[in-house]
Amino acid sequence: MSLKFKKILLTVIISTIPFLYFISYMNTTTKALSTNGCIEIPFSTRTPTIDGKWTQQNEWSDAKEITLKREEQNHTVYIFIKHNTTHLFVLIDFLTDFTQSSYDKAGICLDTNENGGQLPEPDDYLFSLCGTVYGVPLPPEIYRGTGHGENLEDAWIPHQIYNCQGKIGFTGENDPYENEKHRIYEFQINLKFFPETNHYGVYIFVCDYHTNYSLLEWPENAGGKWEKPSNPDPKQIPPPPDNWGSIKDHFIGEKFDIACFMLTAGALTFLISRFRRNIAKA
Numbered sequence: 063m064s065l066k067f068k069k070i071l072l073t074v075i076i077s078t079i080p081f082l083y084f085i086s087y088m089n090t091t092t093k094a095l096s097t098n099g100c101i102e103i104p105f106s107t108r109t110p111t112i113d114g115k116w117t118q119q120n121e122w123s124d125a126k127e128i129t130l131k132r133e134e135q136n137h138t139v140y141i142f143i144k145h146n147t148t149h150l151f152v153l154i155d156f157l158t159d160f161t162q163s164s165y166d167k168a169g170i171c172l173d174t175n176e177n178g179g180q181l182p183e184p185d186d187y188l189f190s191l192c193g194t195v196y197g198v199p200l201p202p203e204i205y206r207g208t209g210h211g212e213n214l215e216d217a218w219i220p221h222q223i224y225n226c227q228g229k230i231g232f233t234g235e236n237d238p239y240e241n242e243k244h245r246i247y248e249f250q251i252n253l254k255f256f257p258e259t260n261h262y263g264v265y266i267f268v269c270d271y272h273t274n275y276s277l278l279e280w281p282e283n284a285g286g287k288w289e290k291p292s293n294p295d296p297k298q299i300p301p302p303p304d305n306w307g308s309i310k311d312h313f314i315g316e317k318f319d320i321a322c323f324m325l326t327a328g329a330l331t332f333l334i335s336r337f338r339r340n341i342a343k344a
């Protein structure tokens with residue numbers, strides 16, 4: 063095989079790799095839950111401090127921002143979401159919850175196989191934060207789906223995942239949108255135990271216990287159930303995973319960069335070594 067032919071062959075292989083990755087990426091972006099809504103979340107090296115408040119004014123300025131409104135209650139919620147490939151970070155800024163109620167709560171559901179369903183299954187997780195007991199914030203509660211139960215609430219069981227954090231706060235300090243004291247929730251979810259992918263199913267909710275029917279959720283109108291007189295258990299809130307939306311991140315992009323870098327470096331090394339051998343022969 064001539065050197066010229068080898069060069070052409072290598073060029074063709076290297077140019078085909080991005081195309082193959084693109085095809086693979088497109089194939090994984092057609093999951094069903096994205097039809098309920100899809101959030102493209104940015105990669106960030108700026109790790110937030112999970113302390114239930116805006117630690118600095120720019121702590122979440124590089125995150126994707128989503129606005130939720132409930133007009134009849136004059137409620138507004140801003141959700142900020144970003145990731146660093148191994149952890150998902152979420153801040154839920156409940157701008158209009160000015161009451162420090164014990165049963166205020168927020169939660170995030172993840173469908174790590176993004177396969178929906180009528181009941182939460184073992185690849186589905188619920189991370190929730192509730193208010194305070196005697197002024198002391200509670201740690202996040204984590205539940206995992208079982209796939210069976212008489213109703214949605216029964217299909218969740220308590221679970222533990224290393225290095226997941228959450229903090230509920232009541233402050234307007236450093237908040238670029240509302241200075242008066244109000245409810246803020248911050249979550250850090252460890253993704254290392256979940257399938258490596260560029261899509262997860264997601265459902266996010268928050269409610270103010272002080273007012274009836276004050277559930278705000280993403281995707282909007284997903285069908286989450288909460289009203290003040292009922293049992294304030296986070297497991298009763300999420301609708302069926304079929305109603306959740308999806309988040310899209312850039313894990314594929316990270317792998318693509320590394321793979322391309324290694325293949326290109328290998329090809330260049332080969333070409334340089336051949337070039338040097340030809341020079342030595344001349």
Ligand SMILES: [Ca+2]
Nearest residue numbers: 111113115117
């Ligand atoms: Ca913070």
Ligand SMILES: [Ca+2]
Nearest residue numbers: 161163166270
């Ligand atoms: Ca409240």
Ligand SMILES: [Ca+2]
Nearest residue numbers: 173177178185
């Ligand atoms: Ca699932």
